[in-house]
Amino acid sequence: MQAAESFSAPITLRGRTIQNRLCLAPMAGLGHIAYRSVAAHYGGYGLLFTGMCSARAVPTENRYKSPVFSWQDEELPKLVCQLFGAAPDDMALAAERVQQENFFGVDINMGCSVAPIVDRQCGADLMRDVDRACEMVEKVRKAVDIPLFVKFRTGWQNEPEPAIAFAKMLEQAGADALTFHPRVAPDRRTKRPRFDDITLVKEAVSIPVFGNGDVWDVASAKAMVERTGCDGLAIGRAAISKPWMFAELSEGFEATPETYRESLFLFLDQIEKWYDPTRAIKLYKKYCMYFAANFLYGNRLFGQLIAGDTMEIMRENAGRCFGDRIPQISKSLNALMMNR
């Protein structure tokens, strides 16, 4: 992809077409069914991804009870289910369920570097065990025909060569597309992502590579594409703050102050619709950190939005903060709030 206009170009994987090159990056606790219905209200994306779902749990999971392995049927043509797991056989079984449920595709998490995941030999731990990672992709490839994505990082060393070799291995093992986050594994999101590593990974394989990391707005989205030549973008936190971001990038949607208010109340409606009050309040407060990062005095607004312990109070807070007038919108997202 050469220029930002190409955000809108379709892309085909295993005979299935994605309408444009913009994806929601998988995010546990943020990319859930409630958020996704707000994102769907604005549209403009090619694919949305679920947060990571346990490969051991997925084969028997009840979609009407699970907080993560849950969806609305109309989402499926543009929804990819992300799985995490340690054992190749578990991953293949879970991918079969994902295919049976008619998701657009399945994504294997080989990038998550938080201790509870890597200590269980999942996520970025697979980058330390290339044979197991390879076997996992091969087994999933054999088990399903839907597009197979793998998300990974620069790896455990501060140099690009292992990630380049890993990308080649993933392609050979049968992956259809890669999402690459160019940060070393122990660094969660503090250092800047290394765009040049995306270029190197993109050049090493012939399957599409979605670049990921610190895309905050139209300018940084264009910069990532133009600098790295990546085939598309996986946008994480900024798309949570601004659920209309995909529409802004692909359709020129222009948010007004009212858009901010509207998105907050849409989110409140959806979180209450899909979750019990205890989980709803937890997820709502998490969302508010990203939403409040849109505003000039974001930290103060965040405190005002989340004071209290019932959803009724959350609604009152939102009504009070966005009643007579909209708080002052910042020119750029508050990166410190997004990094917490």
Ligand SMILES: Cc1cc2nc3c(=O)[nH]c(=O)nc-3n(C[C@H](O)[C@H](O)[C@H](O)COP(=O)(O)O)c2cc1C
């Ligand atoms: C709260 C949170 C949860 C995340 N959960 C996942 C996850 O479940 N699977 C995954 O592959 N990456 C996960 N990530 C990483 C994101 O997909 C993405 O790589 C990272 O946020 C960088 O992209 P961004 O700068 O566009 O946010 C998570 C990130 C955040 C902030």
